[in-house]
């Protein structure tokens with residue numbers, strides 16, 4: 001580790017902020033020994049707030065219809081080979097029942113931007129889950145909607161909302177998305193969600209095509225500005241039926257380094273070790289926890305649809321029952337000295 005890297009990590013750990021040029025210097029000059037030091041500091045902060053607890057979220061991928069055409073995503077509208085499906089309200093509730101028995105107390109409803117799920121239909125599903133499981137949190141991850149729509153869903157009982165910003169640099173955003181989508185609207189959605197009282201998560205892919213360290217600095221500065229409750233990051237992984245099929249995947253190394261930085265920037269943040277991280281490396285999620293993450297989000301979707309929610313190639317756990325993943329993750333966390341807990345796992349408010 002060079003002295004500049006240590007000085008910057010120490011400042012980040014003490015002050016929980018760095019300026020853009022300092023973040024850039026950290027990313028540009030990072031070393032393996034510096035990374036270990038960064039993760040130690042990140043774990044210290046994480047242990048002070050969350051101990052060795054790891055929160056569980058049950059991901060219910062309830063529709064893979066999507067009206068958008070993001071260049072990186074396997075369920076983009078133009079992918080005619082994707083077999084489309086929608087779960088019914090009854091099927092979604094069945095996933096929750098199974099999840100509840102397995103100790104899940106947060107259900108994340110994730111889907112493509114599917115116009116079939118109107119405000120009324122979504123509000124009905126959310127309120128049915130909250131009625132059946134009043135001790136559980138409901139998180140939505142259904143993309144860009146109007147402020148009015150977000151309000152209706154909040155009033156129906158949704159507690160949290162995940163909307164990755166994908167990249168906080170407008171030029172880079174335009175290289176990953178068709179012209180119908182804009183960073184400006186993405187950010188507006190995030191601010192709207194925050195104002196409406198959701199616990200909000202933003203995030204981005206690491207190593208997405210054309211991404212530079214300067215773009216990553218923009219992401220980190222945006223995160224410092226938004227102060228989200230959650231940040232979801234994972235490596236970009238190419239999907240064979242997208243325009244980015246031949247692009248290289250993001251690396252474990254850079255993803256872990258960024259997890260460490262984000263933990264120090266926002267000590268209390270809820271930070272998942274994502275499925276994509278587990279996909280690029282057999283123990284990627286464990287490494288993510290050891291770099292400062294404190295959440296895992298296994299799949300609760302029926303096994304019959306798992307293979308159809310392919311955002312990227314080789315996604316793990318598509319053949320495993322929810323109970324298997326729960327069990328597998330318990331073992332994985334225990335082996336590195338952490339425990340999955342039965343809890344809503346809210347953002348600490350004091």
Ligand code: 5AD
Nearest residue numbers: 072073164235236237239276311312
């Ligand atoms: N590789 C990694 N992550 C992806 N996502 C979509 N496509 C890919 C891919 N090819 C991520 C996006 C999205 C989240 C649901 O999944 O960041 O917000």
Ligand code: FES
Nearest residue numbers: 317320325328329
């Ligand atoms: Fe799904 Fe390990 S988490 S099988």
